[in-house]
Amino acid sequence: MTHPGWGEKWASVPVIPLAKGPSESTRTGTGAGRGAKVLPLRRVGPPGPDGPGAGGSAAITWERPTPPPWRKPPQPRPPFWTRRRRRNLRIAALGAVGLLVVLGLLVAWVALDAVRARSSLEQAARGVATLQADAVAGRTEQLDSTVADVQEHAANARDATGGLHWSLVGRLPGVGPTVEAVAAMAATVDELAQGPLPQLADVVEVVDPATLSPTGGRVDLAPLEKVAPDVKLADQAVGYALQGVQRTGGSPMLPQVSEAVADLEEQLVGLRASTATAARAAQLIPPMLGTDGPRDYLVLVQNNAEPRSLGGIAGTVLVLHAEDGEIELTGQLPGSQVGPFDKPVVPLTTEERQIFGGKDLGRWMQNVTSTPDFPRAARIAREMWRRETGQAVDGVLTADPVVLAGLLGEVDTGPGGTLEGDDLVAYLLNGVYKTQTPEAQDAIFEETARQAFATLSAGAGDPAARVDALVAAAREGRLLVWSREPAEAGLLEGTVLDGALRGVNADRPVVGVFTQGIQMAKIAYYVDTAVDLQERETRPDGSRELAVTVTYTSRVDAGEVPELSPYIVGPEESRPGEIRLRALVYAPAGGGFASGSENSEQIGLSPQKHDELWLSFRDITLRPGATSSVTYVIITGKHQDGDVILRTTPGPRPVKVSIEE
Known part of the structure; x- marks a missing residue:
């Protein structure tokens, strides 16, 4: 239908609804029915005499207008600090402060206990040192009281490092390792004190030199055989305690505590040396003296x-x-x-x-x-x-x-x-x-x-x-x-009584400096020997560079040479009073020689192998009163981090040894 006043030209114009927002859709629906907002289409065509599309034969098109995009109306933003949030913040702050106070009190409590534990451990370490000294010297009359003192101090240390507060503080970063270290060390020492130490007095009395001294050409071995199992168990217990303290010492901890750990470890090392020797002796002496047969x-x-x-x-x-x-x-x-x-x-x-x-x-x-x-x-x-x-x-x-x-x-x-x-x-x-x-x-x-x-x-x-x-x-x-018995040889292995040629013992590099006489004479009685070993550096691959100098000095007085017998200077010796020696130097296992010098002058190297160890030797000639030195720069094997062991040839007088690491 058309409106009478619009004219013929509007008769064909369609009517469309406007796009609606969600709020309008819910009120009016989606169709172009009642309540819809409408816009007329815009006619587009070539311009005529009376304006666009006024006449002419060109086609007329209708363009739909683009409606404006719908935007959600702005909503008011609520304030951030609501009453609930303020209440929660106050609760959290009060909880954090309370937690810090509790933790502070726990740490302070543990710190006081740690001071007590440290004091007790230091006293226990001194007791262990006294115990070791008395045992070596055979002073058995004080051993029981010394053991009792060590037990008391160890128990005090363990009591001071127990409780829920130690468990809680031990989980904290920073102080946790120190707390755990002190507690572990106290427990280790207490177990040692309550375990084998009480039997040590009885063991020392049996292995006392006076007890093992022969009487009428015979040693009474029955008491030693009786305590041999106890000595072995005591040595094992001391070894376990030492390992526990060494593990503790490897943990990060406060300097005050680490010093106490180091002191205790040092004393246990000395005690372990004594118990290990006693354990070997108790196992070796009876069978070697014929208890199992001649x-x-x-x-x-x-x-x-x-x-x-x-x-x-x-x-x-x-x-x-x-x-x-x-x-x-x-x-x-x-x-x-x-x-x-x-x-x-x-x-x-x-x-x-x-x-x-x-x-x-x-x-x-x-x-x-x-x-x-x-x-x-x-x-x-x-x-x-x-x-x-x-x-x-x-x-x-x-x-x-x-x-x-x-x-x-x-x-x-x-x-x-x-x-x-x-x-x-x-x-x-x-x-x-x-x-x-x-x-x-x-x-x-x-x-x-x-x-x-x-x-x-x-x-x-x-x-x-x-x-x-x-x-x-x-x-x-x-x-x-x-x-020749394998079990006994195994007990001797690695000890100073063994004398085996080896280039490493555990993590300790072994350097050998040996002397051979190369003339048939007893003239070497007049030789003094000195060996100086210096560590120069640790190399990037974990090996170490050592400088080993062996010095020989002749005590022969040239004026007395004519009075010396041929048996001393050598039969038919063309140069009486002259001493001729060969110095043999062995490098540690996995190592070798870098350079050599004699009396500060470089010498060539011709290393040889003996039982998988490199050695170098040099012939030395000493005139009466003369001194001669040979120096070798030696490289050890990798990761031989322990103290250097130096073996030398024993002479008429002790070898003067100097080791600087």
């Missing part, structure tokens, strides 16, 4: 005036028989009367032939100590003795005049008079060669050995002093022990 041992008495790697030539060979604690001297021969054999008694390696003089190591009893590997020397000596006498011994030991002088008091040497200490050593290694014939020398050595054995078998003298002398001799490499 034993025979070869004793190589070395002469340091004619040096070999292990000390000196085997000048005298003794045979000891042990059965149920009773010891007898059953045989004795000069080393020169054992062999020489036409061929080596055991197959020698190519390395041994090159380093130790062809076949001599396996042919001459006097030369079995040329190798620095004592188990190897012992096996060769055992086979030589078997071929010479038909007797197969159960073990081999070494000793020298320095060992005998330390064990004995006065000794009647016959022509030399009654001597002791350094005077006895000087006579046996030097004086006897000035005035006596070879036959008389052998007789004097035989009589001295007989007196020494008789004195020791009778238990005369101070037992503690004898033990100290044996310990000193073992540390200097003068006293070595080898057993």
Whole structure:
């Protein structure tokens, strides 16, 4: 339909509804019905005489107008700090403050307990040190009270580090490791104090030198056998405690606590050394002294005036028989009367032939100590003795005049008079060669050995002093022990009595500096030896650079040379008074040599291998009163982080050793 006033031209114009927003749609619907807003279409066409689309024959089109986009009407924003939010914030702040206060009180409580625990642990450490010193010295009368003190201090430390507050604070960052470390250490020490330490007094009384001293040529081994299991358990417990403290020491903690941990660890290391030695002794001594059956041992008495790697030539060979604690001297021969054999008694390696003089190591009893590997020397000596006498011994030991002088008091040497200490050593290694014939020398050595054995078998003298002398001799490499029994050899392995050639012991690099005499003479009595070892740097690959200097000094007085016998200077010696030596230096396992010098002048290197270890040697000639030094720069194996172990050849006088790491 049309409106009468619109005219013909509006008759065909359609009517459409406007686009609606959501609010209008819900009120009016979506169609163009009642209530819809409408807009006319706009006619588009070519301009005519009266304006666009006024006339003409061109087609007329209709364009739909674009409605404006719908926008949600703005809503009012509520305020951020509502009453609920303010209330929640106050609650959170009060809770945080309360938590901090509680944590502060807990930390303060734990700090007070830690101070008490530290004091108790320090006192326990001092008690352990006293305990170790008393045990070594054989002072048994104070052991029970010392153990009781250690128990009390350890219990106090453990009580101070227990409770819920320690558990809670132990979870906090920063202070947590310190709290856990103190608690763990206190528990470890308390377990040790309440466990094996109370039995230590009984054990020390049994292994006391006076108790083990021979009486009438026999050692009563029954008490030692009885406590052997307890000693072993005590050693294991101390070892576990030491490991626990060492683990604790590896944790981050406050300096005050770490100092107490380090002190306790140091004391436990000393105690473990004593208990480990006692445990080995309790397991070794009874069977080696014949509780499981008779034993025979070869004793190589070395002469340091004619040096070999292990000390000196085997000048005298003794045979000891042990059965149920009773010891007898059953045989004795000069080393020169054992062999020489036409061929080596055991197959020698190519390395041994090159380093130790062809076949001599396996042919001459006097030369079995040329190798620095004592188990190897012992096996060769055992086979030589078997071929010479038909007797197969159960073990081999070494000793020298320095060992005998330390064990004995006065000794009647016959022509030399009654001597002791350094005077006895000087006579046996030097004086006897000035005035006596070879036959008389052998007789004097035989009589001295007989007196020494008789004195020791009778238990005369101070037992503690004898033990100290044996310990000193073992540390200097003068006293070595080898057993053909695998279990006993395993107990000896890695100890100072072992004497095996090795380049590393646990994480500790081993450097060997050995001396060989290369002339048939007793002139090396006049040599003083010094070894200086300095660590220069730790390399990026974990190895270490060491500088090892061995210095030899001649004590020979040129004016006295004409008075020295041919037995001292060497028969038919063209240059009397001259000392000729060979220095053999072994690098640690996995290491080698970087450079070498003699008296500050560079020398060439020609390293050789012996049992997978690199060694370098240098021949030294000393005129009377002269000094000569050889220095090697050595690289250790990787990750050998422990203290360097230095093995040297024991001489007539102790080697002067200096180690700077």
